[in-house]
Amino acid sequence: MEIADRPRREVTLADVARAAGVSKSTASKALRDKYGVGADTRTRVREVAEKLGFRPSAVARQLTAGRTGTVGILTNDLEGRFVIPILAGAEDALGAGELSVILCDARGDAIRERRHLRTLLERRIDGLIVVGGARTEPRPSLGRDLPLPVVYAYAPSADPEDVSVAADDRLGGLLAAEHLWSIGRRSIAYIGGDPTYDASRERAEGARAALAALGGELITAPMSAGSWTERWGRLATARLLDEQPGIDAFIAASDMLARAALDVLRDRRLRVPDDVAVMGFDNWPIIVTNTRPELTSVDLGLQELGRYAASRIFAALSGEEVAPGLDLRPVRVVVRDSTVRNDVAAD
Amino acid sequence: MEIADRPRREVTLADVARAAGVSKSTASKALRDKYGVGADTRTRVREVAEKLGFRPSAVARQLTAGRTGTVGILTNDLEGRFVIPILAGAEDALGAGELSVILCDARGDAIRERRHLRTLLERRIDGLIVVGGARTEPRPSLGRDLPLPVVYAYAPSADPEDVSVAADDRLGGLLAAEHLWSIGRRSIAYIGGDPTYDASRERAEGARAALAALGGELITAPMSAGSWTERWGRLATARLLDEQPGIDAFIAASDMLARAALDVLRDRRLRVPDDVAVMGFDNWPIIVTNTRPELTSVDLGLQELGRYAASRIFAALSGEEVAPGLDLRPVRVVVRDSTVRNDVAAD
DNA sequence: GCATTCGTCGAAACCGGTTTCGAACCGTTT
DNA sequence: AAACGGTTCGAAACCGGTTTCGACGAATGC
Numbered sequence: 001m002e003i004a005d006r007p008r009r010e011v012t013l014a015d016v017a018r019a020a021g022v023s024k025s026t027a028s029k030a031l032r033d034k035y036g037v038g039a040d041t042r043t044r045v046r047e048v049a050e051k052l053g054f055r056p057s058a059v060a061r062q063l064t065a066g067r068t069g070t071v072g073i074l075t076n077d078l079e080g081r082f083v084i085p086i087l088a089g090a091e092d093a094l095g096a097g098e099l100s101v102i103l104c105d106a107r108g109d110a111i112r113e114r115r116h117l118r119t120l121l122e123r124r125i126d127g128l129i130v131v132g133g134a135r136t137e138p139r140p141s142l143g144r145d146l147p148l149p150v151v152y153a154y155a156p157s158a159d160p161e162d163v164s165v166a167a168d169d170r171l172g173g174l175l176a177a178e179h180l181w182s183i184g185r186r187s188i189a190y191i192g193g194d195p196t197y198d199a200s201r202e203r204a205e206g207a208r209a210a211l212a213a214l215g216g217e218l219i220t221a222p223m224s225a226g227s228w229t230e231r232w233g234r235l236a237t238a239r240l241l242d243e244q245p246g247i248d249a250f251i252a253a254s255d256m257l258a259r260a261a262l263d264v265l266r267d268r269r270l271r272v273p274d275d276v277a278v279m280g281f282d283n284w285p286i287i288v289t290n291t292r293p294e295l296t297s298v299d300l301g302l303q304e305l306g307r308y309a310a311s312r313i314f315a316a317l318s319g320e321e322v323a324p325g326l327d328l329r330p331v332r333v334v335v336r337d338s339t340v341r342n343d344v345a346a347d
Numbered sequence: 348m349e350i351a352d353r354p355r356r357e358v359t360l361a362d363v364a365r366a367a368g369v370s371k372s373t374a375s376k377a378l379r380d381k382y383g384v385g386a387d388t389r390t391r392v393r394e395v396a397e398k399l400g401f402r403p404s405a406v407a408r409q410l411t412a413g414r415t416g417t418v419g420i421l422t423n424d425l426e427g428r429f430v431i432p433i434l435a436g437a438e439d440a441l442g443a444g445e446l447s448v449i450l451c452d453a454r455g456d457a458i459r460e461r462r463h464l465r466t467l468l469e470r471r472i473d474g475l476i477v478v479g480g481a482r483t484e485p486r487p488s489l490g491r492d493l494p495l496p497v498v499y500a501y502a503p504s505a506d507p508e509d510v511s512v513a514a515d516d517r518l519g520g521l522l523a524a525e526h527l528w529s530i531g532r533r534s535i536a537y538i539g540g541d542p543t544y545d546a547s548r549e550r551a552e553g554a555r556a557a558l559a560a561l562g563g564e565l566i567t568a569p570m571s572a573g574s575w576t577e578r579w580g581r582l583a584t585a586r587l588l589d590e591q592p593g594i595d596a597f598i599a600a601s602d603m604l605a606r607a608a609l610d611v612l613r614d615r616r617l618r619v620p621d622d623v624a625v626m627g628f629d630n631w632p633i634i635v636t637n638t639r640p641e642l643t644s645v646d647l648g649l650q651e652l653g654r655y656a657a658s659r660i661f662a663a664l665s666g667e668e669v670a671p672g673l674d675l676r677p678v679r680v681v682v683r684d685s686t687v688r689n690d691v692a693a694d
Numbered sequence: 695g696c697a698t699t700c701g702t703c704g705a706a707a708c709c710g711g712t713t714t715c716g717a718a719c720c721g722t723t724t
Numbered sequence: 725a726a727a728c729g730g731t732t733c734g735a736a737a738c739c740g741g742t743t744t745c746g747a748c749g750a751a752t753g754c
Contacts, residue, residue, distance in 0.1 A: 010471075010494065010740095012739095012740060012741085013740065013741060013742095014740075014741090022703075022704085023703070023704040023705075024704085024705095024740090024741080024742090025703075025704060025705080025706090025742080025743075025744095026702085026703055026704070028741070028742060028743085029703090029742090029743095032742085034742095034743095035701095036701075036702065036703080037701095037702070037703080038701080038702060038703085041702080041703085055465075055468055055469055056469060056740085056741070057469065057471055057739090057740055057741065058466075058469040058470045058471065058741095059406060059409045059410055059415065059470065059471050059739090059740080059741090060410060060709090060739075060740035060741035060742085061740085061741055061742075062406045062709090062741095063406055063407060063410060063708090063709045063710065063711090063739090063740080063741070063742090064708070064709050064740095064741065064742045064743080065709090065741095065742080066709085068406065070449075077431075078431065079427070079428075079431065079632075079633060080426070080427030080428065080430065080431030081426075081427065083427065083431075084424075084425065084426065084427030084430075084431075084452065087450065087452060088425075088452055088454065091451075091452070097462040097463065097465065097466045100449050100451070100466060100467075100470060101449065101450055101451075102417075102447050102448065102449055102450075103434065103448060103449075103450040104438075104447070104448075105431065105434065105435055105438070107435065115444040116444065118402075118444065119405075119444045119447060120447075121402055122402055122403060122404065122405040123405045123406065123447060124357075124404055124405065124406050147357065229636070229637060230637035230638075231637070234639075256633070256637065260637075263610075263639075266614075267613075285426075286426065286603070289576070290576060290577035290578070290603065290607075291577075292581075292610075357710095359709095359710060359711085360710065360711060360712095361710075361711090369733075369734085370733070370734040370735075371710090371711080371712090371734085371735095372712080372713075372714095372733075372734060372735080372736090373732085373733055373734070375711070375712060375713085376712090376713095376733090379712085381712095381713095383731075383732065383733080384732070384733080385731080385732055385733085388732080388733085403710085403711070404709090404710055404711065405711095406709090406710080406711090407709075407710035407711035407712090407739090408710085408711055408712075409711095409739090410709090410710080410711075410712090410738090410739045410740065410741090411710095411711065411712050411713080411738070411739050412711095412712080412739090413739080695754100696753105696754090697752105697753085697754085698751100698752080698753075698754095699750105699751085699752070699753090700749105700750085700751075700752090701748105701749095701750085701751095702747105702748085702749085702750100703746105703747085703748085703749105704745105704746095704747085704748100705744105705745095705746090705747095706743100706744090706745090706746105707742105707743085707744080707745100708741105708742080708743080708744095709740105709741090709742090709743105710739105711738100711739090712737105712738080712739090713736100713737085713738080714735105714736090714737080714738095715734105715735095715736090715737100716733105716734095716735090716736105717732105717733090717734085717735095718731105718732085718733085718734100719730100719731085719732080719733100720729105720730085720731075720732095721728105721729095721730090721731105722727100722728080722729085722730105723726105723727085723728075723729100724725100724726090724727080724728100
């Protein structure tokens with residue numbers, strides 16, 4: 001029962017060495033461009049390796065190198081909405097192809113998370129990025145005595161001794177409020193998400209602080225209720241419009257909530273951005289480019305976050321002291337038609 | 348410059364053996380529950396291993412085993428919308444923890460794809476799942492002479508000699524039409540996506556066939572234009588409503604298109620589902636549970652697809668003949684309020 | 695001409711496990 | 725007492741690379 005007409009065995013370094021008439025050690029040096037091999041033998045070995053289709057086994061190399069060139073990503077992000085950009089960023093941190101990422105989705109199950117963690121450790125990954133986000137933040141620490149560098153990304157660890165990197169939500173709220181103020185809005189309301197999330201509170205805090213500095217005030221609904229669903233977004237928008245007359249701008253804690261606000265405004269025949277400006281958080285392409293009008297949003301820089309997280313890991317591996325605690329990364333406002341009209345055609 | 352107070356070196360099998368006063372071979376057998384070790388030595392070795400925190404190196408094991416317990420997933424799915432459920436399914440195929448997945452996102456770049464492929468082969472992954480979808484389908488083959496089992500998932504390979512698994516789009520269209528027919532709709536229109544996608548055409552074909560069998564006919568817009576954006580969805584819906592009076596149901600080729608249809612219907616003060624029923628494709632949680640009303644949709648069974656793809660790989664690895672070609676997997680309709688009213692509260 | 699240096703190369707050890715095979719030891723049978 | 729079967733264990737080879745170190749020949753210096 002063999003797999004038909006496939007080479008029974010991979011080509012090994014010993015095969016190359018034999019075919020080239022040199023020893024394993026010489027072949028190894030020749031291929032890795034090490035000092036100490038003659039130019040002619042080097043080219044000969046190279047040619048033979050090419051002809052034989054030699055693909056060096058990373059597994060064997062890892063055994064001596066001590067490094068695997070692999071980082072693990074442990075997540076509960078079922079949607080993959082946060083984790084994929086972070087993964088892309090981590091790949092970029094080292095040149096592509098230098099680093100592989102093992103992605104483990106614990107799906108909110110603690111047992112599965114432990115099992116994944118064990119497997120990752122046995123595979124001798126060089127570092128671990130923990131991407132929180134699906135549940136309440138911050139996420140519980142995996143513990144301090146792990147034998148590798150661990151970085152918590154997106155949602156910080158509950159343990160301040162851990163290394164965490166996250167988007168600066170407060171700055172996001174601040175920039176959002178400043179943007180709306182700069183286009184002349186003076187009656188700005190905030191639509192929060194699930195109030196147990198730090199992100200929702202921080203974004204409000206940032207906006208509030210920015211407006212206070214400018215001489216304004218942030219209009220908020222009571223924060224006791226709230227969730228990340230559009231249903232809640234519609235409810236909150238309607239309530240704010242009813243109770244606070246004269247609102248001319250909304251900051252929503254997510255793009256989906258902003259979309260809900262747009263829907264309610266449309267139902268009420270209020271024009272966006274003329275009567276009311278709307279902006280969201282996440283800059284999630286699938287949402288922001290599909291709404292009417294397209295949605296101004298705070299981009300959390302997730303790819304940059306992934307790149308930064310990976311760079312923290314490499315720093316720790318090369319012996320640098322990586323300061324524990326939460327490292328907040330900048331965000332930016334992406335302006336679209338829902339705050340500043342710029343389009344030619346509307347539908 | 349060492350990382351402070353972390354064990355300089357992982358505990359190795361030799362350490363355990365020495366501490367337990369046995370040889371490496373005995374320790375290995377004791378830990379792996381192999382026949383040929385005394386009961387007392389076995390428990391002693393186990394206890395020592397536990398005390399020392401021994402974690403066997405998967406890298407070393409892979410070297411002799413020839414298997415890595417790793418599959419690669421190569422994708423262009425920037426959103427992670429398809430690939431995450433498929434990844435979860437693949438993990439399920441073998442018990443969790445038995446299998447690790449290296450996820451590589453080529454981001455639509457052919458060079459990056461080649462580089463990722465090379466890295467994956469060097470890492471001696473046991474099999475490869477190629478998840479297409481972001482671009483035009485089917486996707487080009489990676490070639491026939493790869494030294495491992497390859498399965499194309501979601502978007503099939505262009506080469507019929509490759510093994511492909513995909514959701515049965517035609518069946519989806521068929522089931523959708525039957526569902527709408529069963530609730531009394533007789534004037535059913537189809538909103539297609541990008542017409543260069545097989546998926547969009549197949550779904551229409553299935554619906555057309557089902558209606559033909561029932562004595563009906565599928566109303567379609569000219570298929571020359573079209574895309575997966577909501578803008579297109581709104582345009583197509585409006586055009587169909589204008590040109591074809593009496594439409595009482597829409598099948599949209601994606602949930603986002605369906606959402607666009609819902610928006611247009613709401614603008615026109617048409618009630619859903621009373622006046623017009625709407626359903627989509629993908630059963631994408633973030634959409635279907637957030638629309639007004641919640642959206643009936645065809646679930647493509649992506650997780651099952653991932654599980655199936657992985658099982659094909661294991662079958663090939665264990666020597667079974669895996670038939671090449673396209674293997675279509677069943678889909679199912681998930682009924683919500685946009686076709687059959689079931690809710691208590693509306694907003 | 696001999697000692698020294700340099701560049702090239704190969705034997706062998708090593709990484710951390712698994713597996714094979716033979717030695718040692720036990721108790722039982724004849 | 726010798727032969728025998730069965731169990732327990734360890735030495736050594738092995739997987740596929742990398743690295744160290746010593747051997748060797750050629751070129752250089754005196």
